[in-house]
Amino acid sequence: MGKTVRRKQTSIGETPTNEKNLYNPSFVKRIFLFGIPLSGFIILLFIWTELYKPKVIDEWYRGIILVDSAANTHDSVARKGLLDRGGQILRQQNKLHPYHARVWFLYGHYFLVTKNWDSCIYAEKKAIEIGAGGIVNGVENVAAEHLNYALDNKLRSIHSLDSSIKLIDRVVTPNYENITLYKFKGFTYYNHNQPDSCIFYLERFNSKVSNDFDVLNILAFSYSRKGMRDKALLYATEARKIKSDNANLNSLITMLNAR
DSSP states (O other), X not given: OOOOOOOXXXXXXXXXXXXXXXXXXXXXXXXXXXXXXXXXXXXXXXXHHHHHOOTTSOXXXXXXXXXXXXXTOOOHXXXXXXXXXXXXXXXXXXXXXXXXXHHHHHHHHHHHHTTOHHHHHHHHHHHHHHHTTOOSSOOHHHHHHHHHHHHHHHXXXXXXXXXXXXXXXXXXXTTBOOTHHHHHHHHHHHHTTOHHHHHHHHHHHHTTSOOOHHHHHHHHHHHHHTTOHHHHHHHHHHHHHHOTXXXXXXXXXXXXXXX
C-alpha cells in the first residue's frame, strides 16, 4: 500500500541550504558587498588573488573560489578549466593539512560539485570526524548536509537492501549524530517492504524532528501495512495538516476511517 518512496535531495526535500548560496545565480545576484553584486565581487576577488596571491587569503579559499566560479560559468571548456585548477589547489591543501576539518569540508565540496559521490562522502565524513565537538568555526553540520546530499544520490544507484544499509552504516561518525541517517534507513526499509524496521528508524527521526511530511506519511502507510489502524490514522492525520492535497494520503485516510 502506498507508493515506493523516491529519495529527494538531501533532507529528502531540497538542495542543502548552504549550496543555495553557491549555485543559485538569482540568489547570488541579490547580495551586494561594498556596493558590488556578489557575483562581481567574487570575480574581482579571484582576479586580485590570481595577480597578487595575498597571504591573507588561505590557498584553500583560492581553490574554492575557482570551484564556485565554475558553477556559474556556462562555457564547458572554461568550467572544466576552473574546476581542474580549483580541485588541484584543494588536493594539494588537503595533503598539506590532513587534520584540518575545514580543508576536508571544502575538498568534499569540490567533489559534490563534480558529482563524485563516493569521494564527497569520504571527505565530508573526515571533516565531521575531525571537527565534531569543536566550539569555534565548526563545519560538521554543513559537512553533514553535503554528506547527506551525496549519500542520497549514491543510494539511488543501489537496489540491494543489504548494500544500502551497509553504506549508511559506514558513514556513521562517532561523537556526531546525523539524524538524517535514520530517515535514510527508514525509507530504505520501507522500499523493501520491512515496516517494522522502517517504523523503528522513522520513529527515532520523528522524536527529534517533528512536522516532516515525508516521515509522517510513510509512518502512516507502514502502520497500515501492519494492520495498526489507530497508529496509522494518527500519523496520517498529522501528515495531512502539513499537506492536505496528497491524493495517496487522502485515500489512505478514507480507507482507514471506513474500517
